[in-house]
Amino acid sequence: MSKKRFGRGSRKCKVCGTHRAVIRRYNLYICRRCFREKAEKIGFKKYE
Numbered sequence: 001m002s003k004k005r006f007g008r009g010s011r012k013c014k015v016c017g018t019h020r021a022v023i024r025r026y027n028l029y030i031c032r033r034c035f036r037e038k039a040e041k042i043g044f045k046k047y048e
C-alpha cells in the first residue's frame with residue numbers, strides 16, 4: 001500500500017483553519033467565509 005494520508009480531516013481552511021464548510025473547489029481548500037473574501041480578490045464574481 002502506498003501512502004494514503006488523505007481523507008477525512010485532511011481538508012481545512014487554508015486561511016482561518018476551520019473544518020467547517022470547506023470548499024475544495026478550484027484547489028483552494030478554504031471555507032465558504034474565506035472563499036467569499038478571497039473570491040473578490042482573485043476575481044471570482046460568480047459564486048452562488
Ligand SMILES: [Zn+2]
Pocket residue numbers: 013014015016017018030031032033034035
Ligand atoms: Zn476560512
